[in-house]
Amino acid sequence: MNSKEIRNRFLSFFERRGHVIIPSAPLVPENDPSVLFNTAGMQPLVPYLMGTPHPRGARLANAQKCVRTQDIDEVGDNTHDTFFEMLGNWSLGDYFKEDAIKWSYEFLTSKDEGLGLDPTRLYITVFEGNDDAPRDTEAFEIWKKYVPENHIYFMPAKSNWWSPGDNGPCGPDTEMFYDVTENGLGVMTKDEYMAADDRQDVVEIWNDVFMEYEKKEGKVIGKLAQKNVDTGSGLERIVMAIQGKNNIFDTDLFVPITEKIKALSGGEIKDIRASRIVADHVRTATFMIADGVRSSNTDQGYILRRLLRRAVRYADVLGIAHGTLAEIVSVVAEKYQGVYDNVGAQAQTIIDEIHKEEDKFRKTLERGMKEFIRVSSGGEVSAEDAFQLFSTYGFPLEMTEELAKEQNASVDKDGFNEAFRKHQELSRAGAEQKFKGGLADTSEMSTKYHTATHMLNQALRTVLGEHVSQKGSNITAERLRFDFSHNEKMTDEEKTAVENIINQKIAESLPVTYEDVTIEEARKRGAIGVFGDKYGETVRIYKIGEGNNRFSLEICGGPHVQNTSELGHFKILKEEAVAQGIRRIKAVLE
Ligand code: SER
Secondary structure (H helix, E strand, O other), rough: OOHHHHHHHHHHHHHHHEEEEEEOOOOOOOOOOOOOOOOOOHHHHHHHHHOOOOOOOHHHEEEEEEEOOOOHHHOEEEEEEEOOEEEEEEEEOOOOOOHHHHHHHHOOOOOOOOOOOHHHHEEEEEEEEOOOOOOOOOHHHHOOOOOOOEEEEEOOHHHHEEEEOOOOEEEEEEEEEEEEOOOOOOOOOHHHHHHHHHHEEEEEEEEEEEEEEEEEEEEEEEEEEEEEEEEEEHHHHHHHHHHHHHOOHOOOOOOOHHHHHHHHOOOOOHHHHHHHHHHHHHHHHHHHHHHHOOOOHHHHHHHHHHHHHHHHHHHHHHOOOOOHHHHHHHHHHHHOOOOHHHHOHHHHHHHHHHHHHHHHHHHHHHHHHHHHHHHHHOOEEEEHHHHHHHHOOOOOOHHHHHHHHHHHOOEEEHHHHHHHHHHHHHOOHHHOEEEEEEHHHHHHHHHHHHHHHHHHHHHHHHHHHOOOOEOOOOOOOEEEEEEEOOOOOOOOHHHHHHHHHHHHHHHHOHHHHHHHHEEHHHHHHEOOOOOOOOOOOOEEEEOOHHHHHHOEEEEOOOOOOOHHHHHHHHHEEEEEEEEOOOEEEEEEOO
16 A cells, blocks of 8 residues: 555545544644744644634644654654644544544554554553643543554553643543564563563554643643544555555655655765655755745754755765755655645746755854864864854754764853844744743744734735735734735824724724635635645635625635724734845734
8 A cells, every 4th residue: 555545544444433534734734833843743733722612623634744853863764754734633622532532443453444554563652640630541442443452552641641732631541552673573571561561662643632631831721622532544644554664765755856866976886864854854945945944043044054955965866966955846846746736836946946955054064073073083073163164054953963063072052042132132942942941831922913904904905905815824822923915114193094804893893704705706706815736625714794795805714803893903013024025914813
């Protein structure tokens, strides 16, 4: 079974059990500045897990594009990658443990409808209990109907409690592992099982989280209003289990890429780890660029830059010629044809961006390496030198650290971060902070700002003209930021006019409602926003006001407030240029 069939089987299996299939959200979260990328399937669904009704219902399933770079150093082993798809089915206050476990088991083992995995190779972990929540004997009892008791282990919160960060929905989970050894491991004691896990002889293939708790600032504060199920299954790992491989790079998701790398390396791979790193990083970069990320020194752009520069360095280890790395893009596009068509549609942009970043880096790489050897010769790279390597030679800190490790040298990371903070007003630590937290953190205020952003978009079009279109938006609990196309600085009168329109519409207490319609219908009604390109695809349109008093109609995933009266007073703090033809507004609700 290839990866496409596995993905399709998963979605069909849950569709037949009453789930609505929703599309993957883009890699960069729309309204959640607390994370740089979606790192799990549940991330875009946080508001709905917290209680906002989802317009498509209480049972959903999809494959969600995710990026995790915390384990970037592990890429090259058998199972780590930085981009992955997470298959997931959700119950938003609907079914709970009984059905979730039954369906996980059925999908994994059923030959007709599911994956037909060998049930004797399944191992299960369940939560052993702590001060926050009791031992999950309920899950244990349910599992016993399907797998022998001696394949089930109780584990602590460290491994069997799942939350997206310090804030938000969370709960105990039950995880499914598959034995990928040739002869099978049979019955194991808990210690033997844990050792097998360390050796990657058993691989986690699915996680069912019973999300009925809430966390605030790192502490579990109690139960949510509803009991949810959040399941996640890493597609790459499941494909590996089905295809009988012991590593993800030998599955059909990666083989065309590693074959291409082999050809680019002159027909022979001299360093398997380097080849896997290049395969992974270029694949991830391809998806990031397709979703609008561009290399830079901050936030998402910094992660992209790190990945591409690391790929270039390992391409050199493999003897891949300058300028040929981008040839991998078309292989990735082909693999995801019919699944993520934006990769193919934007192939040229992606190739250009990779070339640009590679050229830029290569200009300084050789001199930078000389400089690195000089400054690391004493066994220690000072903060000033690390910062100099970054600012003059474009070496991301992690690269300096990695090079230093190879030389048994150390790097003054704290000093670097201090210098970075001073010069960039944004430290890497600051960026990483953003991996913590979550939408739930700020969801009420963010929701208000989200609605205000729609109103701003419309008010700008009314005051400045129909050429105004959204070029970006970023929302925190404190303010909104909105980028839009317009050639001139706004006058004070224009700014006041925009504020007045919005405050007038707030005063009118307009209802905010949504409807799910086809793309064609959305166009016909004059909705603004980003249109997908799939014919017949259903989109959600949010409407502010009704009938003759309709103020705004925009394609959007929500969530929004129910009435504009909830917003308070709208005020523009700043209007400035961010690029040629693009203006930025910062505004607050008071
Ligand atoms: N959120 C859980 C995970 O990422 C299950 O989807 O593992």
